[in-house]
Amino acid sequence: MEATIARAKSFPVECNNVDKKLRQIFDMTEDEANFHMKQSAFLYQLAVQTMPKSFHCLSMRLTVECFKSPSVDMEHSQADKYSDPILHHYVIFSNNVLASSVVINSTVIHARESKNLVFHVLTDGQNYFAMKLWFFRNTFKEAAVRVLNIEQLNLKYHDKSTLLHLYLPVEFRVAFHSVDNKPTTHDRTQYISIFSHAHYLLPEIFPSLKKVVVLDDDVVVQKDLSALWNLNMVGKVNGAVQLCSVRLGQLKNYLGDSFEKNSCAWMSGLNIVDLVRWRELDLTETYRRLVRQVSLGEGSTEAIALHASLLTFQDQIYALDGAWALSGLGHDYGVDIQAIKKAAVLHYNGNMKPWLELGIPRYRLYWKKFLNLEDRFLSECNVNS
Known part of the structure; x- marks a missing residue:
């Protein structure tokens, strides 16, 4: 040991060299950690935005089978219902077969009467x-279901390029400081879902209808919704649940100063829309004008849609009771179970949709129970959710 120590002492090492070497190791480790964090975030976003293989299989199998089947008029028996303004019309924008099926199935199961229900899937x-x-x-009691190809609609203001890229409801992730009456602040994240460009074609797509209920494809209905049609909206256009945990003043970085700072954000997911009043105010043209104005500045397509939508419906929102819809099931692990049981509609806004493996397990069962897992195509494509 003495010989080893003596030999070590004969080779003195400068402290500066040791410090430099340790700093190099630290920098290399930090760079590697940052790389893996970015890679993890990218792979997470990829998993969120990519359609599961089994869902892609289902869509392809159904498409092939549709062209192989004998030519039949799939809508002839219900055609007289599609433009009848007396009936209850629901509109769903979706490119997900099972998601839209769950929305319709859950709505019909909880409806007191299904014969008055008409669903339009765009x-x-x-x-x-x-x-x-x-x-x-697949039939849903006595309800009528109509599927429309939005790219083939012959509309006066039809903008195919816009519809091809953005026709689903827009989910906008916002982060802001929250105080919560505590001495320290912390960052909060919320997902605000709003109408897309295609939603502003509703009065043109359904010229004979007076009211429609718009449902996002990431919702599950747990109660009868017929009471929505009897609401007195006192001249307002859009009946929506407000998200008062997010005040527009907290979104100043996204929206600027054009809003009342204490106003609550409104959410899509469940919306009762007065198309007659919409046409009177020509909100479609208002929205397009605002999009053109906002587009002159910098910002993403989602940010432009958020800004223009909130401005278009400023002072035109009829606040629905919070019990009508509960949001957060696609990103918040802390949603109260009792609140879930009481809500008429569950909204899985956020990245963790219930049809993805990333979906929050304790909430997925509310969605999964409205799937017909015995269907032949689901079995062939190994769709088990």
Whole structure:
């Protein structure tokens, strides 16, 4: 040991060299950690935005089967209901066969009367034939289901490029400081879901209808919704649940100063829309004008849609009781179970949709129970959710 120590002492090492070497190791470790964090975030976003393989299989199998099947008129028996303003019309924008099916199935199961229900599913050309065959093969009591290819609609203001890229409801992730009456502040994250560009075509797509209920495809209905049609909206256009945990003043970095800072954000997911009043105010043209104005500045497509939508419906929101819809099931692990049981509609806004493996397990069962897992195509594509 003495010989070893003596030999070590004969080779003195400068402290500066040791410090430099340790700093190099630290920098290399930090760079590697940052790389893995970015890679993890990228892979998470990829998993969120990519359609599961089994769902892609289902869409392809249904499309092939639709073209193989004998030519039949899949809508002839219910055609007289599609434009009848007396009936209860629901609109769903979706490119997900099973998600839209769960929305319709859960709505019909909890409805007191199904014969008055008409569902209009608006999808893109890629998923149109799969949707058409699925809703032809599956019945929902006496409710009528109509599938429309939004890319083929002959509308006066039809902008195909816009519809191809952004027709689903827009989910906007916002982060802001929250005090919560505590001495320290912390960052909060919320997902605000709003209408997309295609929603502003509703008065043109359904010229004979007076009211519609718009449902996002990431909701589950737990109670009868017929009371929505009897609401007196006192001249307002859009009946929506407000998200008062987010005040517009907290979104100043996203929206600027054009809003009342104490106003609550409103959410899509469940919306009762007065199309007559919409046409009177020409909100579609208002929205397009605002989009053009906001587009002159910098910002993403989602930010432009958020800003223009909130401005378009400023002073035109009829606040629904919070019990109508409960949001947060796609990102918040702390949603109260009792609140879930009492809500008429559950909204899975956020990245963790219930049809993804990333979905929050304790909330997925509320969605899964409205799937018909015995369907032949679901079995062939190994869709077990």
